[in-house]
Amino acid sequence: MNEKVKPKDVLIETASRLFRVRGYCGVGLNDIIEESGVPKGSLYYYFPEGKEQLAIEAINHTKKLVMEEIQTVFGGISNPIDAFQAHVYELSKMFGEGGNPVGSPIGTIAGEKHSTSEPIRLACESAFKDWQSIYTEKFLEADYTRQQSISLAIVFHALIEGGILLALTMKSGKPLEAIAEQIPLLLIKK
Secondary structure (H helix, E strand, C coil), rough: CCCCCCCHHHHHHHHHHHHHHCCCCCHHHHHHHHHHCHHHHHHHHCCCCCHHHHHHHHHHHHHHHHHHHHHHHHHHCCCCCHHHHHHHHHHHHCCCCCCCCCCCCHHHEEEEEHCHHHHHHHHHHHHHHHHHHHHHHHHHCCCCCCCHHEEEEEEHHHHHHHHHHHHHHHHHHHHHHHHHHHHHHHHHCC
């Protein structure tokens, strides 16, 4: 049975994709309406508070997609260091030759709106914390202490965000490949 995709879901998916590529300020509601094919009235029906409300839903949608991607890679690899390395190599493929980079998951929005929209800042913070919690659990599996695992998750996440920004700027997966290559050295327990 083919279920029809709900207009609300189409709007969220479209906004999520456009915000990843262009950022919050680079996307207008008319862009979302045109790209989604959903009537303007539907947008305001589902998101009466407008662009900010839709952006928060798009951030939450993106958060779930990224979490699923991380868990898919991590689930197939028992050695935590190998799992982190595989995760970054997978990201690098999106920016390499023949890849299809979809921009920064939410880093662009976080950078643009952290000081002007508390609801968006909180949604981005929640996404970052949820991603980091997956990393923390994987570090715990490698017998790091809880505090080390939490700190390493933040560092690892910062490496990824920086690597994505460099990859986008350079139009190349090479920065992420360099990060992946260094992971075993960076995660040596002392």
